[in-house]
Amino acid sequence: MAARTIISSGSRCLRMGAGLAEELAKLSISPVPRLSRSLATEVSAPSALVRIIPPEPPKPQPKLYTRRPTVLATVYKFPTLEPLAFETYPSTFLQASLRRDILHRAIIYEGDKTRKGRAQTKTRSEIHGSGRKLRPQKGTGRARLGDRSSPMLRGGAKAHGPKARDFSTSLPRKVYDMAFRIAFSYRYRRGDLIVVDELSEHRFPDAWYVKDVLKQNGWGRENKNTMFITMTKNVGLEEALGRLEKEGRALSVEEVDCKNLLEMGRVVIEKKALEYFLEKRWSPEVKV
Amino acid sequence: MLPRLPLISSGLRLLASPICPASSAPIIAKCAFSTQPPRAANILGSLHDFKDAYKKLIRRGRGPSSGKGKTSGRGHKGQGQHGGVPAGVNGGQTKDEVVAGPYGFKNQFSVNMSPLNLNRLQQWIEAKRIDPTKPITFKELCESRCLHGIKDGVKLLGKGASTFNIPINITVSRASASAITAVEAAGGTITTRFFNRKGILQTAYPHHFPEQPRLADATSRKDLEYYRNPEHRGYLAGTLKPSDNPESLFFKKPEEAEKARNLKRRGQVKKQKATDRLW
Numbered sequence: 288m289a290a291r292t293i294i295s296s297g298s299r300c301l302r303m304g305a306g307l308a309e310e311l312a313k314l315s316i317s318p319v320p321r322l323s324r325s326l327a328t329e330v331s332a333p334s335a336l337v338r339i340i341p342p343e344p345p346k347p348q349p350k351l352y353t354r355r356p357t358v359l360a361t362v363y364k365f366p367t368l369e370p371l372a373f374e375t376y377p378s379t380f381l382q383a384s385l386r387r388d389i390l391h392r393a394i395i396y397e398g399d400k401t402r403k404g405r406a407q408t409k410t411r412s413e414i415h416g417s418g419r420k421l422r423p424q425k426g427t428g429r430a431r432l433g434d435r436s437s438p439m440l441r442g443g444a445k446a447h448g449p450k451a452r453d454f455s456t457s458l459p460r461k462v463y464d465m466a467f468r469i470a471f472s473y474r475y476r477r478g479d480l481i482v483v484d485e486l487s488e489h490r491f492p493d494a495w496y497v498k499d500v501l502k503q504n505g506w507g508r509e510n511k512n513t514m515f516i517t518m519t520k521n522v523g524l525e526e527a528l529g530r531l532e533k534e535g536r537a538l539s540v541e542e543v544d545c546k547n548l549l550e551m552g553r554v555v556i557e558k559k560a561l562e563y564f565l566e567k568r569w570s571p572e573v574k575v
Numbered sequence: 576m577l578p579r580l581p582l583i584s585s586g587l588r589l590l591a592s593p594i595c596p597a598s599s600a601p602i603i604a605k606c607a608f609s610t611q612p613p614r615a616a617n618i619l620g621s622l623h624d625f626k627d628a629y630k631k632l633i634r635r636g637r638g639p640s641s642g643k644g645k646t647s648g649r650g651h652k653g654q655g656q657h658g659g660v661p662a663g664v665n666g667g668q669t670k671d672e673v674v675a676g677p678y679g680f681k682n683q684f685s686v687n688m689s690p691l692n693l694n695r696l697q698q699w700i701e702a703k704r705i706d707p708t709k710p711i712t713f714k715e716l717c718e719s720r721c722l723h724g725i726k727d728g729v730k731l732l733g734k735g736a737s738t739f740n741i742p743i744n745i746t747v748s749r750a751s752a753s754a755i756t757a758v759e760a761a762g763g764t765i766t767t768r769f770f771n772r773k774g775i776l777q778t779a780y781p782h783h784f785p786e787q788p789r790l791a792d793a794t795s796r797k798d799l800e801y802y803r804n805p806e807h808r809g810y811l812a813g814t815l816k817p818s819d820n821p822e823s824l825f826f827k828k829p830e831e832a833e834k835a836r837n838l839k840r841r842g843q844v845k846k847q848k849a850t851d852r853l854w
């Protein structure tokens with residue numbers, strides 16, 4: 288206890304000399320007469336019967352590292368790529384940790400959804416023909432046969448053949464949303480996410496123009512192609528890219544799948560389109 | 576000359592530094608996957624789920640190496656290979672469950688308490704789903720989905736008792752000794768109260784019961800004994816008289832029982848009664 292130590296040192300010093308008492312006085316610690324025992328009634332901590340209301344909540348644990356809440360993306364002018372402005376986006380949207388398992392699940396889900404599942408064969412009940420027994424069961428010396436639709440025979444049915452069915456699977460909506468955020472984050476982190484100001488209304492008169500733009504910016508075949516994402520369908524761009532041999536692809540926001548974000552060398556996305564995904568695939572409650 | 580893309584992308588990379596560490600120490604990324612570079616040129620070529628997400632597909636009758644070829648796990652000839660035998664059938668001999676006979680009984684008076692552990696409650700309070708400054712009742716527990724429905728009541732249990740440090744004011748049907756100790760050590764209060772089915776519904780979903788009649792009290796001997804016991808922090812503990820046995824309505828306290836036995840042994844019962852008589 289602090290008081291006791293001061294008392295003991297003070298008294299020892301007084302015995303030694305008055306000089307230190309002056310020093311103590313300067314420190315405004317007045318020497319108290321030495322006590323041989325503790326006081327009978329000491330003011331101690333409040334007893335267990337008394338509780339402070341409201342109680343204090345537990346202190347938050349300090350984190351080892353913090354991620355900043357927002358990240359910056361440059362908005363460029365199309366097609367000159369003149370940098371126009373910075374735009375802030377939440378880090379849970381563009382700086383999500385890479386989760387390959389979530390991406391895998393989302394891409395498998397998309398693939399299953401896309402399957403047409405139209406393959407179909409006829410079973411022996413569907414094959415056109417009567418149920419007439421082709422030859423007697425016994426006596427002919429040949430193998431026994433039933434009707435002409437048997438899978439063993441030429442012109443017969445396919446045993447256990449494919450039937451048209453629905454191959455779609457389900458994936459929790461929030462997992463699918465997370466996959467989009469991870470895909471955008473992956474692109475952003477590698478510098479393959481280029482945000483442009485305007486793309487939907489931009490006029491693409493012919494394929495030569497598109498080829499020239501791609502060549503100038505190094506966005507074509509030599510650099511693993513480009514995925515253009517527009518808010519509304521840009522028919523000129525889509526048709527031009529269709530005419531060019533594997534230089535890129537153009538999709539509107541409704542058509543975009545998670546796989547499309549990861550397919551090509553880079554993603555050139557309109558600012559409005561990126562904000563569409565921000566609204567659809569992100570929410571402030573998202574923690575990862 | 577237009578700015579070339581590689582410069583811009585490198586600029587983006589500089590801007591896009593993801594983590595600002597609180598300390599200057601390098602961060603060791605916790606990675607569930609191998610940190611070796613992938614073999615595929617595109618990430619789509621190196622996507623996979625966790626190992627436990629994949630289950631071996633058994634295709635029977637497809638060769639010896641599959642382990643289920645030829646007889647396909649059915650053995651040779653007989654009813655087993657050609658079809659199947661219903662479960663429990665011993666080829667016509669009396670079934671084992673019939674031979675064994677009935678076992679046990681169903682306790683009609685058993686009570687199914689919904690368990691609530693302290694670690695779960697602490698998690699909910701730390702996540703700000705439950706407010707520790709307000710009394711915690713069935714309503715708060717159900718609304719915040721700490722409990723997914725209540726059966727015959729709620730019992731507070733002590734998993735996570737050693738790390739429980741939040742003062743709370745909670746009312747439940749029952750509580751284990753370790754849970755009571757932990758709650759009170761943290762500076763909280765715990766009360767156990769009797770709830771019948773209507774009481775549970777009224778407390779958990781008060782918006783369905785605008786009139787809020789008085790909660791029913793315990794009537795059965797077992798319930799009365801439980802809620803009179805101060806060890807259980809029962810709501811009827813206050814009704815105990817000094818001479819009452821807190822654990823039983825019928826039996827005396829051990830020391831009093833011994834006294835009565837001694838009197839009887841010495842044949843002094845009538846004498847004691849005469850001295851005890853007031854008028």
